[in-house]
Amino acid sequence: MTSAPNFRDGLLAEIPSLRAFAMSLCGKSDRADDLVQETLVKAWAAQLSFTPGTNLRAWLFTILRNVYFGELRKRKREVEDVDGVYAATLSVSGEQDARVDFKDFEKALAQLSPDQREVLTLIGASGFSYEEAAEICGVAVGTIKSRLNRARAKLTDLLSIEAVADIGPEPVSRAVISRSSSLPSV
Structure with missing residues (x-):
């Protein structure tokens, strides 16, 4: 193990070498100092x-190189919005609706048979294929498809879903969201 004073002295x-390398990467002295720090x-x-x-x-x-390129990757995903024009077009529906919907879903899911709940979780939530789910459950692929179909139908009934449009924000919130996204940019 390195003793702290020797390690500190090495750092x-x-x-100076780190700063020179950082300058060669970013070309700005203040940014290079931040990278070194x-x-x-x-x-x-x-240590x-x-x-x-x-x-x-x-x-x-x-370490310096990883910090530099990690920050570059992070900045590529960010959108520059100096005047807030882009942010002004964004809207989010209330969090409380999603929580209520999720609670309803949890209650409905609990009402499914264990076999249906297992298949729905394996395929719908975990992303397994029919074949993989069949292997995990030790049943035929046709049995998995049948259980999944019955589970989806039961959930649809329990949650009173009649059409795809019934999933997500209720109509008033959906109208507000679509209205705000269609406003002209300033």
Whole structure:
């Protein structure tokens, strides 16, 4: 195990090299300083995973590189919306409706037979194929399909679903959401 003073001294000695590498990656001194700081914090937190006698510089450069590219990937998923125009077009239905709907679903699910509930969970929630579910349950594929069909029909009946439009927000909320998404951009 590396003693903290030796590890700390090694970190401090590598700061200039880390900063130069960070500058080569991002080209901005303030951003490079942030990358170096984040690297040092991560390295300090993970110092027990560092093997003494191995290349500390390579280990630190790997951490810095991972931090840099991780942040780049994260920024690619973000949408820049300086004036809030994009955010103004977004709307979300009330959370309370979803909770009530989910409670209703839980109650209906509990009313299914254990076999139907198992198949619905395996295929509908866990994403198994009919064949995989049949193997897990130890029954024929046709039995799985039959149980699933009966489970879906029973849930539809218990939840009073007559059409696909009955799933999701109620009509007033749906109208508000569609109205706000069709407003012209400012």
